[in-house]
Amino acid sequence: MPSLLYKIYKSNDLWRVDTLENDIYLTFDDGPIPEVTPWVLDLLDTYNAKATFFCVGDNVQKHPAIFDDLLQRGHSVGNHTFNHLNGWKSNPKDYILNVKKCSKSFPSSLFRPPYGKTSYSERKFLKKYFQFVYWTVVSGDFDKTLSPEKCLEKTISSTEKGAIVVFHDSLKAKENLQYVLPAFLAHFSNLGFQFKAIPYHHQGAKHPLEQIKTAS
Numbered sequence: 001m002p003s004l005l006y007k008i009y010k011s012n013d014l015w016r017v018d019t020l021e022n023d024i025y026l027t028f029d030d031g032p033i034p035e036v037t038p039w040v041l042d043l044l045d046t047y048n049a050k051a052t053f054f055c056v057g058d059n060v061q062k063h064p065a066i067f068d069d070l071l072q073r074g075h076s077v078g079n080h081t082f083n084h085l086n087g088w089k090s091n092p093k094d095y096i097l098n099v100k101k102c103s104k105s106f107p108s109s110l111f112r113p114p115y116g117k118t119s120y121s122e123r124k125f126l127k128k129y130f131q132f133v134y135w136t137v138v139s140g141d142f143d144k145t146l147s148p149e150k151c152l153e154k155t156i157s158s159t160e161k162g163a164i165v166v167f168h169d170s171l172k173a174k175e176n177l178q179y180v181l182p183a184f185l186a187h188f189s190n191l192g193f194q195f196k197a198i199p200y201h202h203q204g205a206k207h208p209l210e211q212i213k214t215a216s
């Protein structure tokens with residue numbers, strides 16, 4: 001690929017997938033954790049559904065078996081920092097080091113900033129190394145003021161082909177997720193939709209971030 005095109009490609013953030021197929025791109029943030037992630041994995045399997053998990057490095061280190069299971073089942077993974085940092089409240093150098101630490105526990109070319117927040121300098125730097133992935137639909141599964149029924153209705157009505165939908169495999173989201181995810185999968189599966197993972201690559205054992213100095 002010519003380098004200019006490559007740069008343009010790299011600078012494009014992903015908000016939805018441009019597709020003619022009836023495909024939906026489910027994403028799960030903040031895991032993996034034993035209380036929720038294995039349940040999600042089993043449920044996805046029953047629909048032959050693939051998804052993308054934006055993992056927190058600290059959780060991957062604490063629960064390596066769940067993380068391996070997730071990879072074995074053919075899902076994609078993306079970097080979500082090591083400690084779920086808010087980029088607006090972090091020192092840029094600390095933020096980048098935290099992303100790098102996550103990258104050391106598992107390499108991925110995909111990055112989703114927690115809360116969708118990065119400062120100008122953090123973003124400018126990280127965009128050189130990652131495909132940023134945002135979302136088309138936020139389920140609000142973590143929102144305690146949102147009833148499971150409302151959460152389901154809202155998520156279904158805003159989803160269409162190519163949508164990137166955010167769920168969370170977290171304790172905060174567990175209650176809504178356990179109601180919404182089975183119904184969401186059943187609904188779109190009945191309509192003939194398939195659930196796909198966002199393609200990613202892991203640059204061998206070494207992530208490109210390994211090869212650069214983060215002291216800038």
Ligand SMILES: [Zn+2]
Pocket residue numbers: 029030080084114115
């Ligand atoms: Zn998050």
